[in-house]
Amino acid sequence: MAEFILYETDGAVATITINRPKALNALNSQVLDELDATLDAIDLDTIRCVILTGAGEKSFVAGADIGEMSTLTKAEGEAFGKKGNDVFRKLETLPVPVIAAVNGFALGGGCEISMSCDIRICSANAMFGQPEVGLGITPGFGGTQRLARTVGVGIAKQLIYSARNIKAEEAYRIGLVNAVHETQEDLMAAAKKLAQTIAANAPIAVRNCKKAINDGLQVDIDEGLVIEEKLFGACFETEDQKAGMGNFLAPKEEKKKVVDFQNK
């Protein structure tokens, strides 16, 4: 039984809550290990979208645990960085989409874990930032790589070099989040609605889109288009493609409003 991670499911949508509110959900080794085990245990036959959020009303994740990090040696620092990077990469490459519902502080490792998710939405009290250079370190869980890819090099460099935290509205303006919701309740309702919308679409097609976008970003456009072609072609071996196109072409009176995709 995990101490710091809550896992709930509602139909095809799973919610993972980082649950260490006394430390503003800071990521220590135990949180990272439990998150890793939780990701491994997701039943991908039924779950089609995942929401990641933080417990309490104040913080999504206030970063890597500074207490635990403060005494690390070079070797231990590298090992801690690798542990975080491996879990964040597992989240990023999870076959199904992950929505970060950012309900407060998303600083350092908190901002970085949100950027390992496919989509970020937040509440009005959210605050984002990479404060590491003020602590004498570089962002260590992928921040230098993912922030530049998410908001562009110029803004990423300014935020990282200045260690300045930004509020929800600015995060929205620079494209770090897709939407800002007034309260945490509104945020979670919006996250669930979005997750259910995603989960209602053909799951194999959604997974293939995620893979095509993620893998395509690592290569040049010609290679990226080949990746897309292969994943597009693979859809034609699925029953869901036949069901989706069959429904579109069916006579009006037989058309269903919602196709019951079977994940096959």
Ligand code: DAK
């Ligand atoms: N780590 C540990 N504990 C934390 C924490 C953190 N990151 N953030 C908050 N807490 C704890 C506080 O110590 C406090 O604990 P108690 O004193 O009650 O025991 C409790 O949470 C409540 O925090 P505050 O009393 O400070 O609450 P406030 O509302 O006054 O302030 C705050 C909230 C978020 C502005 C403030 O707590 C704060 O500035 N926290 C630190 C934020 C931060 O700098 N985060 C970035 C951490 S650096 C690497 C791998 C990874 C990383 C780097 C390298 N490698 C090994 C390669 C990543 C680094 C980071 O994430």
